[in-house]
Amino acid sequence: MIPFTKHTLGNGLQVVVHEDHHLPLVAVNVWYHVGSANEAPGRSGLAHLFEHLMFKGAAHQPHGFFEPLQKAGGSLNGSTSADRTNYWSVVPEGATELALWMEADRMGWLVPALSTERFETEREVVLNERRQSYENRPYGLAYFALSEAIYPSDHPYHWPTIGYPSDLRAATVDNARAFFEQYYHPANASLAIAGDVRTDAVMRLVERLFGAIPAGPALLAPKIPAVPVAPRRLLLEDRVELPRLYLMFPSPALFTEDDAVLDVTADLVANGRTSRLYRTLLHDRRRAAGLGAGQGSRELGSLFQVVATAAPGIMLDELRVAVMDELERLATAGPSEAELERARVQAEASFLYRLQTLGGFGGKADQLNAYNVYTGSPSYFEQDLDRYLRVTAADVQRAVRTFLSAGQAVALSVVPQGQRQWALELSEPAVVTS
């Protein structure tokens, strides 16, 4: 569905090119296969802080990444997860060389532009981001508390991608340089170019701009300690109006068996108006003020989650029982053929909608890189869709039975300050490292 060619430069850089000539527009997208999972203890937040530094300038563009590309009509951004860091720009066709040149310059020559002053200012920006997006946002610390509780302290998913404030404050510009040396090099990157380009011409350009960047050191995969599966109950007081329950179940990693089955299951259980719990808890009985579910797929292991906000006066235990009962029903009787048919149409449609944009988060270039980095094959799009189209009722039953039983659930109650009585009984206070 996304025709492409894949090339590997002498220094190990993988390049995926997709031609689409509908508009004079080009998307440039780079994934580095490094995220917060690669951070050393005491250095949490470094991968994300480093992503910020990548926009501050490199040796030959010392004034930063935004001005030249915005002036050229481009839009651009980047993001960091536990597993990877991505950078994208979307530019008018005439600025293709500029966008590639900018990426090459920071892939090869970032360090000379990395000053202590820049590092320290950007650290303050990130601390502001943390306070704005998490600490000062209702329920904003819930996932931090859950990660710390579910993953042992030496597991790479134990700490939040944005980092602990104490680690961020202790980090130095030398840590950032070392991080760049270790992880930011061609053999740990994948470059996707989508849009109004000619493959042979753009590959000549790529070779000229990226070809001389030295290959970096070989990388070790992060160690992955086992995730203990045991029921737990936690509580967190927050500046919120209504108590909310998070039920989390450790589940199979991204693109492994049952990952897509659980994604479909999440939609069936509590995602959107067509889900089972929306009908019972929200529409019919009005016990919940909000509902959601998801298979949070990640490279080293996932978390299946159901999140329910209580309507005023409703106890979280009632919501917990309703969720577990619904999962039990799914395990016993499975989804109906109508539910599965709807899931198939929605999968087909959502994969088609994903072909609408060249760039940005989730655009075609980003998808090609995601598939290339996680599966080694940019063509995984079709197989990915196929995973959803072939989900059967028996698959859902098996996955629910295997992964979503009460004995596997970590429950977090987030309650208004000073109102612990709204939490599930016997919950222990959650730890959020600051």
Add this chain to the structure above:
Amino acid sequence: MGSGTFRAGGGDLVTDDRRFVMPAAGAPAHVTFPPMVRATLSSGARVWTIHHDTIPVVTIALVVSVGSACDPAAAPGLAGVVADLLDEGTDRFDAIGLAEAFASLGSELSIDVGPDTTTFTLTTLTRFMERALALLGDVMTRPRLHESDLERVREMRLNRLRQVRSSASAVADRAFLSAAFGAHPYGHGTLGTSAALARVSIDDVRAFHAAAMRPLGATLIIAGAVAAQDAIEAAERQLGGWQASAAVSLFAPVPAAMSSGLARVIVVDRPGAPQTEVNVGHLGPARNVDEYHALVTLNALLGGQFSSRINLNLREARGLTYGARTAFDFRVRSGTFSCETNVQGDATPLVVSEIFKEFEAVGGSRPAETDELERAKSSITRGFVRQFETSEQLAHAAARLATFELSADIFDRFVPEVEAVTPEAVSAAARRHIRPDDAIVVVVGDASTWREQLAALDRPVEDAEIEF
């Protein structure tokens, strides 16, 4: 360039001069807005189609020119309640059944209530277009509007109102809108207030619905991989019979807003909050303002994007925030201009005073420099092509034409109009439309650390309880 460059620890590189010189941005990409085919359905509704043939997908947007500004004074939020009730069921479906029907087309209906319009949008596969139009026809012409559905919608909206109270940005937005517009119909958002919501009856809903959801003045936009004639014929089959249930629309035209004239500091105290949400601004012009293109350019220069003055100052130079942005919120009859940011608590007074300095400077001591202006203009004109990628982007662009009753050549005139903006025009626009003396300052955060310093702003400081 090129000398002295190195990759630390990576050994020497042979420098290649050409490789180290930043390439130019290249020639701008010229695009024109795809032609629209226009027709009128026998119901009186307009239908506009836009052919966009990349993948077999169609976006349908129906714009009805009634929004939250039409809420009765005693019932802020009523337009939003009516919109919520429209997809709670039709003669054929209950709320869940309707959602399932859209889902089985790979689609979902979203209803957006703005100040001036209500817009129904859905994207579906081309092969389901007519079935999607049929469902939209049900929603528009045969909604149930049952009492029991109202009770559910009321409860869900009350819960929502209760939850947004703990969001600093929602509190600040509400405080700002209400201070800037006062009792004007633009002075409240679509959620309304709990007190008003508690009073709404099903008769209120039905009366508002009859007056608001009328084919005359409504615009149905169909953008995507479908031939104009096929789209228009399908629209006629499915929405041609839509009839108004009241003879005349009861809404008085929204007047232009008058400044409440009270520049002030509004403090919403949140003891213990680690950040402060800051909004600084005042009333602004309507969309049909003569200087529209100068204002768009001015905004890009001052605060509309990452590389604008205010973000470079507050984030890039000082590290006081994750981001700061300015915007003109253009509405049909008036608007606002404001700067919004979220900053570390102890930096609140400094940030507010820097925002004032930037507001003053751009119309006075530091007018737009030539280079800076060229950068702002070229980011807008060269970036214009990015707005033509998806059927949804095109449908929403056309929806803006409908909302503001703009002429269809507006998109093709946009780039030359921005290119023609002069430094003098930007300065004049700044002096007229950015007025620090009139500015309202909304600060939501832990006031104990900065309340006294805000007295230096030379305008009254008042503590506010924001009604939700």
